[in-house]
Structure formats: structure tokens, C-alpha cells
Amino acid sequence: MCGITGIFDLREHRPINRALLEAMNQTQFHRGPDEGGVHLEPGVGLAHRRLSIIDLSSGQQPLFNEDETVVVTYNGEIYNFPELTKELQQAGHQFRTHCDTEVIVHAWEEWGEACVDRFRGMFAFGLWDRNRQTLFLARDRLGIKPLYYSLLPNDQFIFASELKALMAHPDLPRELDAQAIEDYFAYGYVPEPRSIFRSVQKLPPAHLLNLRHGQRDLPAPRAYWDVPFSALPRIDEAEAAEALVDCLREAVKIRQIAEVPLGAFLSGGVDSSAVVAMMAGLSPDPVRTCSIAFADPAYDESRYAQQVAQRYQTDHYQEQVDSDDFALLDRLGDLYDEPFADSSALPTYRVCELARRKVVVALSGDGGDENLAGYRRYRHHQAEERLRRPLPLGLRRPLFGALGHWYPKADWAPRIFRAKTTFQALARDSVEGYFQGVSILRDELRSKLFSPNFRRELQGYNAVEVLRQHAASAPTDHPLSLVQYLDMKTYLPGDILTKVDRASMAHALEVRVPILDHRLVEWISGLPPDLKLRGGEGKYLFKKAMEPYLPNDILYRRKKGFAVPVSEWFRGPLRDSLREKVLGQRMVDVGLFDMDYLNQLVKQHTTGQRDHSAPLWSLIMFDAFLSR
Structure with a gap:
């Protein structure tokens, strides 16, 4: 596994700052401590940190084709590289190493963008083709390997395995993305393609990006694969x-x-x-x-x-x-x-x-x-769907919405009396219902969490839109398959x-x-x-x-998950740290939060009235980000 970095001049062939590229590359030393490499030519700079796994003696990157007109910096493993090597050799390509990296440059020469269809593995790479004046970026189908990128105000395009490498560039704008913040406090992470910064995006899984010198605008990434959910022939x-x-x-x-x-x-x-x-x-x-x-x-x-x-x-x-x-x-x-x-x-x-x-x-x-x-939430979603199905949404939303609003919240009561959440779920469509089930902070709680100024900045945006966009292009409408997708x-x-x-x-x-x-x-x-x-x-x-x-x-035992006792920590050894971080000056100064509500969350949790460990952990991690 490795770390990759690159700088590409979209506008012209200006020289690349070698010291800056090396500094960006060095932030990812941990990803590849064995060795590093840099390639520079007018308008293009590629860098690499290597963790040697296959062909230890060679395979250094950036790596070239025979005439050095194609060069790649690559993170990942292509497991079917022996078969691809044979096929490419039969087509006339000459190999100098025994590593999977070299397959990429020859596969690009042979098949162009369609090379990714041949790769079986995990990967993120940036490839420069001097003859075509093209920078080609691709990410594996499931998103096992990461890839961040940004187009800077000076028309330089930068990319890397980790955000920290882009942050080493002094010209990277660091304005926070309001929609990414809303997404984070709903999901607990920032979903692709957004990052926490407006200026930075993640290349989504199963997508590629093709850039050429002289382009005025950044093209949209293109999908090359999707989970098909196509029914197999009947099988017992x-x-x-x-x-x-x-x-x-x-x-x-x-x-x-x-x-x-x-x-x-x-x-x-x-x-x-x-x-x-x-x-x-x-x-x-x-x-x-x-x-x-x-x-x-x-x-x-x-x-x-x-x-x-x-x-x-x-x-x-x-x-x-x-x-x-x-x-x-x-x-x-x-x-x-x-x-x-x-x-x-x-x-x-x-x-x-x-x-x-x-x-x-x-x-x-x-x-x-x-x-x-395997998740229990799939079982719960199926049960809710069976209740939703008999009545149309136009009838369910006003009826169960009113019941959900007026029925008291009773987390302390036996499950049979905790109907509020069920009523609320029945008032929603399938995607919205699933969204509320996976959210760290549900809609009404996020509304209380944010300051009035920040809510105005969101302009009505809601994190459920992330799921809605994916659902709109889903290849299945089966309730279980859809939420898996x-x-x-x-x-x-x-x-x-x-x-x-x-x-x-x-x-x-x-x-x-x-x-x-x-x-x-x-x-x-x-x-x-x-x-x-x-x-x-x-x-x-x-x-x-x-x-x-x-x-x-x-x-067949009950699944536990890889959990830690966060709730107990916040009532015990981390109690003072919780107050310091969640209610500290940094969180006040950023201006995103209703500090009275944050104080309420801390008080209710530390006194044992409610378990707010998940939202409080998300707040502590947000403070950890701000501290950087």
C-alpha cells in the first residue's frame, strides 16, 4: 500500500515546484515508509511513497512505459496482474518489472479508459500520458482506496491519497463546506464526493476523471461500474x-x-x-x-x-x-x-x-x-416497510406525522410503549425512514444543534439528499436491496x-x-x-x-460490533475533557452551534438523564478537526 500525490497545470505548462510537491508527498510518509519517488516535467508533477509488497527489488514509482511517455503513481493492488501481464505481452508490450503497477501503464496504452474494467483489486492512481496530454485518475469499484482532489484558483489541479497532502499546499482554500457539516452530523462522516472543505472533493468509488492541458473547466467524474443487483438464474x-x-x-x-x-x-x-x-x-x-x-x-x-x-x-x-x-x-x-x-x-x-x-x-x-x-437495521427497516406498504404516503404522512409529534418520547419505558419513533418512521417514505434510522442526530436534533446563522447558510439543505441522489439511480427497488445499495x-x-x-x-x-x-x-x-x-x-x-x-x-450469536464504552467515559474519566472540548472557546468561535443546546446535551448525559454519547462523540471529533 502506498501514498500518491500530484500537481497538474490545467492551463499551461508552467514549471512545478519540486520542493512543494515533495513536502506534500512527505505528509504521507506513513503510507509508504520504504521509499519515495518524484517525476517532474513541464506542467506535471507526480510523487509516490512506497510500501513494498510485490517485486521488492523493483517496481519503484512513479513508473513508466517503454518509451517513458506514460507514467503512473498508484496506490493499491491489482490481483489479476499476472493474467493481464501475459495478455499485454502477447499484444507486444514489454515489461521491465514483475509488479502490478506496470500493468497499469501498458493497459492504458492498449485499452485507454477501459483499462479499469480489466482491473480486479483495490486502487487509486494518477496517470500522465504525454502524447495525449492527458491526466487520468481512477478509483476502485468499492472505494477501498481513497483519492482527494482540488482545482486551485491558479488553475493547478492537485490530488493525493489523503487530505493532509493537499493541505500542505499554501494555495488551497480552506473554507468549510456547510453541506458537508450537515452531512457529518447526520452520518458521522462526510460522504463522497464532498469533503469538509468546499474546495476539495473525493473521487467517488468506481469513477474516473480525465483532464487535458488547456481545459478551462474541471470535467465531472464518470462512473464506470455499479453494483448490478441483477437477478441470477434460478438456483436452489x-x-x-x-x-x-x-x-x-x-x-x-x-x-x-x-x-x-x-x-x-x-x-x-x-x-x-x-x-x-x-x-x-x-x-x-x-x-x-x-x-x-x-x-x-x-x-x-x-x-x-x-x-x-x-x-x-x-x-x-x-x-x-x-x-x-x-x-x-x-x-x-x-x-x-x-x-x-x-x-x-x-x-x-x-x-x-x-x-x-x-x-x-x-x-x-x-x-x-x-x-x-448483516446489520440489524436491515431487519428493522424491513419491518417498517411492511407497515408502510398498505397505506400511501399521502395518507401516512399527515396521520402518523401528527401521532409522532404528539406522542411523548419514552426511552425509559418498555418497548411496547415507545411508539413515538414508530409513528415518525411510518410518516416517512422508505429512503427518509432509513435515513432517520442511521442518523447520529435526527432532523429535529440537528436543527437544535446548529446556530440560527448556520441554519440560514444551509438554505434548507438536508443530509437525506445524499441518500436520495443514490436511490434515484439505484438498479433495484426491493426494500432490502435498496438500503444495501x-x-x-x-x-x-x-x-x-x-x-x-x-x-x-x-x-x-x-x-x-x-x-x-x-x-x-x-x-x-x-x-x-x-x-x-x-x-x-x-x-x-x-x-x-x-x-x-x-x-x-x-x-448464530448476537452481533456485538467493535464498540468502546464511550457513554461511560463521558460520565467518568472524560467528563472534564468533554466539557472542555464541546463547550470550549473553539466551538464558540466557529459560530456553527447553539451553545445552549450543546450545554444541555452535556448536562443530560453526564447526569445520566439521557444517553447522548453518539452526538457528543461527533462533537468532540469535530473539535479535534478544528484544533488542527
């Missing part, structure tokens, strides 16, 4: 389970190519355990596995990881994280650059830290919940994959995600929805398929 359950195992095994196998120590994360959950089971069946040597234990038994699942490790005789490494391991709070602002409110970033950082002591590459089980319908476009790249990328790269660790192999994703998307969620059981087919490989108490 047993055949589907067998095919699923075969597809997963093959996706794992191609991700075990490396010339450095390789292992896997093992949380004890279904997804990581399934990946380890497949790895064990493919390797003659014990699989290296890594997991962390929590001192608090309410959050600890290490015994399940141990159970899988013992079954497959893995070389297992485990460390315990103290329940009060909040020393990383100040580190997160530097790590993520933008506000990022997923508190599981803390244990993710620790497990990456542990893994890097033993391996350079780790396979993970990320993507299983989105792909195979929405998560694959938002939560998966914006939260899950961002969290893992930054935490792993902070330790120069490459993480590979076989369950997000795009061929596997395409195949699973075509399965009947009731093979994914049946009778309240998420990942139904996956669990059935894994029964010969994993014990039932791994497959």
Missing part, C-alpha cells in the same frame, strides 16, 4: 451455498500473493472467521491471525477469536486493550483529517498496530454486513473503509478485503433477498454455507 439454496464458498475461497486465494509476511484480522465474528477458514484451507503453513481483547467483558469477544484460532491451528497473536484506552483521542484528528465520528476507530487503530508487529499484509472481513445484509454508496466507503485505510496506513499495514472482491459483490447482489435476510436472520445463506467450517456459536 444448497447450490447457492456451495457457489458462495467457491467464490469466497477464490477471492481469498488471489489476495494471498505477497513477498512479505501475510496474515488476517480475527475478531471472532462471522466474516473474519470465514476469511480465516478459507485461508487455512489454502495454505500449508499456519495462518497468522491477530485480535484484541477488551478488559471490560461487556465488549470482549476474544474467546470466539480464540475458538476459531484453535480450530484452524493459526499462529494467533492477541493483546488486551484497557477499557479506558482513550489516549488516542487527540491522534484521531491528525489521522482522519476530516471530522470522523466512528468511535470504533480506536480499537481498529490498536488491532492494526498489533498486526503490523507480525505481518505487513492482513486480510479482513470488512464488507460482509453490507454485502450479505445505499450503504455500499455511503457508509461502506465513507465510514468502514475510510476507518480501516487510515488506521492501517498509520502503521504501514496493507489490508485486503476479499468479501469486497467486485466479482463476488456482483454475484451476491443477484441472489434473492430472502437468501440474505430470512426470518430475522441476517447473512442467512452465508451462515448456512459456513456451517461446515465454523461452529454455531460463532455463526
